[in-house]
Amino acid sequence: MKHFTSVKDIPDLKKAVETALEIKKNRFDYKHFGKNKTMVLIFFNPSLRTRLSTQKAAMNLGMNTMVMNVSEDGWQLESELGVVMDSDKPEHLKEAIPVIGKYCDVIGVRSFARFQNKEDDYAEKILNQFIDYAGVPVVSMEGATRHPLQSYADLVTIEEFKTKERPKVVLTWAPHPRALPQAVANSFVEWMRETDYELVVTHPEGYELAPEFMGDVKVEYDQKKAFENADFIYAKNWASYTNYGQILSKDFGWTVNEEKMALTSNGKFMHCLPVRRNVVVSDDVLDSSSSIVVEQAANREITAQAVLKMILEETS
Ligand SMILES: NCCC[C@H](NC(=O)CCC(=O)O)C(=O)O
Numbered sequence: 265m266k267h268f269t270s271v272k273d274i275p276d277l278k279k280a281v282e283t284a285l286e287i288k289k290n291r292f293d294y295k296h297f298g299k300n301k302t303m304v305l306i307f308f309n310p311s312l313r314t315r316l317s318t319q320k321a322a323m324n325l326g327m328n329t330m331v332m333n334v335s336e337d338g339w340q341l342e343s344e345l346g347v348v349m350d351s352d353k354p355e356h357l358k359e360a361i362p363v364i365g366k367y368c369d370v371i372g373v374r375s376f377a378r379f380q381n382k383e384d385d386y387a388e389k390i391l392n393q394f395i396d397y398a399g400v401p402v403v404s405m406e407g408a409t410r411h412p413l414q415s416y417a418d419l420v421t422i423e424e425f426k427t428k429e430r431p432k433v434v435l436t437w438a439p440h441p442r443a444l445p446q447a448v449a450n451s452f453v454e455w456m457r458e459t460d461y462e463l464v465v466t467h468p469e470g471y472e473l474a475p476e477f478m479g480d481v482k483v484e485y486d487q488k489k490a491f492e493n494a495d496f497i498y499a500k501n502w503a504s505y506t507n508y509g510q511i512l513s514k515d516f517g518w519t520v521n522e523e524k525m526a527l528t529s530n531g532k533f534m535h536c537l538p539v540r541r542n543v544v545v546s547d548d549v550l551d552s553s554s555s556i557v558v559e560q561a562a563n564r565e566i567t568a569q570a571v572l573k574m575i576l577e578e579t580s
């Protein structure tokens with residue numbers, strides 16, 4: 265693997281799950297793998313899990329890590345091509361990225377959708393400049409349209425907790441006070457479509473995800489119907505794709521609660537975190553034994569380590 269930006273970079277998904285579960289059994293078996301290698305983690309947006317789990321994963325492999333929050337620590341970076349740089353941004357990505365690439369062996373980058381322009385976001389304008397100019401492998405730590413490190417951990421978590429060969433997995437939209445990207449939802453659907461699970465997506469009208477991610481996945485507009493006999497409920501808010509970046513509903517009728525979880529087949533509750541309590545999901549669900557959000561987050565370290573191991577195997 266050279267870069268990791270989507271499920272398509274994983275040559276064999278079944279094997280990738282096995283690799284992750286193997287790493288989980290003894291994550292320090294590979295502590296000389298990344299000796300004298302350095303990973304730089306660049307954040308254009310906040311993070312708790314991705315920052316810590318990816319650093320931990322790199323350290324488990326014996327790598328060094330350096331972290332930079334672009335919005336606070338560095339020069340503001342211009343990303344538009346051909347602009348006259350006489351405004352607030354002193355440095356262009358075209359210089360910054362190859363310079364960062366000279367100091368390290370792998371770059372992780374987080375750059376959320378900016379909701380200014382749908383075409384720019386869906387062209388992954390920032391992430392692709394990293395791929396074009398870095399000169400070293402690039403790992404997406406959540407781009408504008410996908411969050412593959414998250415989805416890989418989600419898949420491993422479902423594999424660990426499933427009680428039947430082909431579980432019913434439901435992605436449900438939930439309300440939120442802010443307009444959030446579609447990345448986690450897009451990516452989850454993209455990864456789930458690579459499995460033979462039964463996948464159902466439920467959301468209010470107007471929240472349809474991009475067709476390139478959804479393909480022929482079933483949308484059930486009745487959330488309660490979608491929950492029936494589900495083995496996993498994956499909750500996430502996203503802003504509208506068609507009315508790009510708009511909040512069309514804040515209906516708390518879509519909040520995941522105990523009454524809805526009772527419709528499932530003893531279903532497990534998942535969320536990528538951070539999660540807004542009593543907006544996205546009620547306290548009683550999040551505090552119940554059906555919630556596996558912490559185990560899910562813990563797997564971020566394991567799958568990040570699997571990704572870095574695959575990259576190091578290919579490039580060293
Ligand atoms: N990395 C996981 C989710 C990150 C981001 N959530 C957020 O920005 C939540 C912020 C808030 O709750 O205000 C998202 O939805 O893509």
Ligand SMILES: NC(=O)OP(=O)(O)O
Nearest residue numbers: 311312313314536537
């Ligand atoms: N789930 C996730 O990516 O969390 P952070 O935004 O805290 O990194």
